[in-house]
Amino acid sequence: MAKVLVSDNLASEGLEIFRQARGIEVIERPGLAPGELLEVIADVDGLAIRSGTKVTADVIAAAKNLRVIGRAGIGVDNVDVSAATDRGIAVLNTPEGNNITTAEHAIALLVSLARHIPQATASMKEGKWEKKKFQGMELFNRTLAVVGLGNIGRIVALRGKALGMKVVAYDPFTTQERAHQLDIELLEDFDAVLARADAITVHVPKTKDTIGLLGREAFAKARPGLLVINAARGGIVDEEALYEALDSGQVGGAGLDVFVEEPPPADHPLLAHERVICTPHLGASTEQAQINVSVAVAEQICDFLLRDVVRNAINVPSISPELLSEVGPFLRLAEKLGRFHGELCPGAIEQVEVEYAGEVSELNVAPITIAVLKGILATVRDGVNMVNAPSVAQEIGLKVIESKVTAPRDFASLVSVRVRGCEDRLIAGTIFHGGQPRIVRIDDFMLEAIPEGPTIFIHNHDQAGVVGNVGTILGEAQVNISRMQLALVPERKQAAMLVNVDELPSEEIMERLRNSPGMITAQLVEL
Secondary structure (H helix, E strand, O other): OOOOOOEOOOHHHHHHHHOOOOEEEEOOOOOOHHHHHHHHHHHHHEEEEEEOOOEEEHHHOOOOOEEEEOOOOOOOOOOHHHHHHOOOOOOEEOOOOOOHHHHHHHHHHHHHHHHHHHHHHHHHHOOOOOOOOOOOOOOOOOEEEEOOHHHHHHHHHHHHOOOOOOOEEOOOOOOOOHHHHOOOOOOOOOOHHHHOOEEEEOOOOOOOOOOOOOHHHHHHHHOOOEEEEEEOOOOOOOOHHHHHHHHHOOOOEEEOOOOOOOOOOOOOOHOOOOOOOOOOOOOOOOHHHHHHHHHHHHHHHHHHHHHHHOOOEOOOOOOHHHHHHHHHHHHHHHHHHEEEHHHHOOEEEEEEEEEEEHHHHHOHHHHHHHHHHHHHHOOEEEEEEOOOOHHHHHHHHOEEEEEEOOOOOOOEEEEEEEEEEOOOOEEEEHHHHHHHHEEEEEOOOEEEEOOOOOEEEEEEEOOOHHHHHHHHHHHHHOOEEEEEEEEEEEOOEEEEEEEOOOOOOOOOHHHHHHOOOOOOEEEEOOO
């Protein structure tokens, strides 16, 4: 009998699936204190959570029998996925359960903002009749810009078209062919999007590239009176810049469901602004969505524990435990290679070529290729995992080519990943003794680097002082260098280095590096 602990509130429909499952004993203990959780979890096989339970490394260490963690929702920020992976515990989520609900909330914010519905309601409840004050904007024939054409962004785009709006989109990872299939005009220049939009809504993950995406520079280039909607992640819209743009009139209004700090401080200036409407992160908060994710997580946990079926896994592919033990180290390497490509590429990747050489070519490499795709796509899409990465790649028109070379090339096993489209770049890696992944090639530069944590990739001219300048700039900023690997192509008089640092350097520091003598490029990635 497998024990499943439910430590957050799930819809009754999800709980009933656990209760009716033969071979499952469900323990319902929502709201456990951290100390209580450490005691209760000691002998459970499965854990069902939402956002309340914090599954730390200590919790995972105390869970001697734990085999699977299921999150009713998309985000797994409250789970130490690395610690779970080290213990061989599968982490599952439910990425599809609240897409429609979140998209509808974005549209609701847009319509309410355009017609001043919350303000007018508050006015009438005060006994006023201010008809002229709340004259609104007709959305018909206006231009809606959708930033991010993932599952939610596509639904928002279609709902916008149903309102009679002209819909344009910006998504560097979606091809023109895919946009044409969706009958959506895809613009490749973000400035062009800002110049055309009457309203803009963001549906992208929160990454170093999307933080502050809508900030002072973007608002300055936008059409006056722009309506801004954020039902994605706090921080994608620069809150200070938004307040300034609202005050100047450059932004006509904002509908916000998310904030950098949640809940925001009571004196947050945006909360009091007359042209801001806001909700307390309600994007996924409908009865239907809560039922959907509760049912999904219960079914997935039961499938895993009773039938060895893996669905929507964050950290393991849908393969047998035997195969996982063979390919596991290559899965970690492949995801790192893919993520490296995704973070370096400035635009849409049209083709991915994965070549396996040596001993790894004798394995079932299909899940390794999927891990490459997961790494690439996770930089621009929320909810990408080992199960849905191939379908997401197909949705955006990404072509994938897989090949094998039985003869080893310098290493017993070598995985080489080349991307084409936004650029043409090759990154290769191997597994060292003890299952440790290493990056051994970037384009023509041969090196030996550990793909781990914040990493600066530097391409420079081969001249004196470059390495010293890098050390000086980072040292003056109190950014500690944990590792540095150098490579050289003498015939081109060019060099490269991968610099592992203990913390993410600021954009100001990165600009100093880019502007230092001898520098060609300096790019920051998180591995």
